[in-house]
Amino acid sequence: MAVTATADGERVLVVDDEEPLAKSMARVLRSRGFESDVAFSAAEARKLLEDQAYAIALVDVRLPDESGYGLLEELRATRPDTAVVMISGVDDPELGRAALELGAFAYHVKPVGSTQLYLLVVYNLRRRRLELDHRANLARLEGMVAERHEQIRRAAELQAGMLPASPFTEGGFQLAAHFTAAREISGDFYDWYRAPGGRVAVTLGDVMGKGVQASLMMATARAALRGVAGVEPLQAGIKQAAGVMSAALEVNDAYVTVFHLTFDPPSGRRSAPIGMFPDTDFVVGHATLEPGDSVVVFSDGLLDLRPDLATKEVQLPYEARRAASAQEMVDILAQGARNRELLDDVTVVALRRL
Helix, strand or coil, X not given: CCCCCCCCCCCEEEECCCHHHHHHHHXXXXXXXXXXXXXXXXXXXXXXXXXXXXXXXXXXXXXXXXXXXXXXXXXXXXXXXXXXXXXXXXXXXXXXXXXXXXCCCEEEECCCXXXXXXXXXXXXXXXXXXXXXXXXXXXXXXXXXXXXXXXXXXXXXXXXXXXXXCCEEECCEEEEEEEECCCCCCCXXXXXXXXXXXXXXXXXEEECCCHHHHHHHHHHHHXXXXXXXXXXXXXXXXXXXXXXXXXXXXXXXXXXXXXXXXEECCCCEEEEEECCCXXXXXXXXXXXCCCCCEEEEECCCHHHHCHHHHCCCCXXXXXXXXXXXXXXXXXXXXXXXXXXXXXXXXXXXXXXXX
């Protein structure tokens, strides 16, 4: 027995084999503004459910063709948006507990008065709306989290693609790097490339902070330094790069520390301004690498792994100094970085003259 659905679509299904009682419940609900369908067995209920969605189902525990608990389980599995209230002529706490464990919103004992029935439906419909709102909010949140993870994954891929392949060997020298991010994306970076005049530029930078903001600052610093390749003297180019970065750094209340050198492969001569702060007079040093000599620089994240390196003018560990290649050297120094939770990014760069 069915009537036309209401405008809001909150329709009630009454499933009870006591025909007079079921029809009476439907009449009461109809008089209170709820459209109702009546089924006198689980089989009849399933036929109605094939063509109609119900906001709430009032299901008798004892049906002529099967237990109402079977229908309850089926509804919770196939129609999770339908609130199910079990109704029974037996006041049995165990039956009530079983109903709730199977997902029923409530367990009610007959007889059900008109006002009681109305309040029972109204209360559980309100619970249903809250549950649906919660599910929708949870789904939106999960979608936002998934989108965020995808954005971070793409950013990490982009960041990784910006780093030069390691190791790099050419014309009597070798460059190598080890890089492990504390998070998916990093504020550390390293870079090397051919500069005008045949020199090779090498950079290691560490942006204050972590995550997306730091990675954006990293990309800005990298681009600024590449943009001044060939500017002489070297410190003038670094000062120019600092000027390019200053606005972005100021807006984000951040700073970048940088080790940047240029290397002349034929002679082994290098010079290296250190540090990048506003109004800094950049320190420039010069050194000549003899065959077998190496320059190793690293971000401060390495000190969490190797506190022995925090001492000023400390020698590199023996096993690193005996490494057969620049790549082996940086991997020895950063050993264990990829097997533990890091507080900071770990970046190590080595330049070796062969």
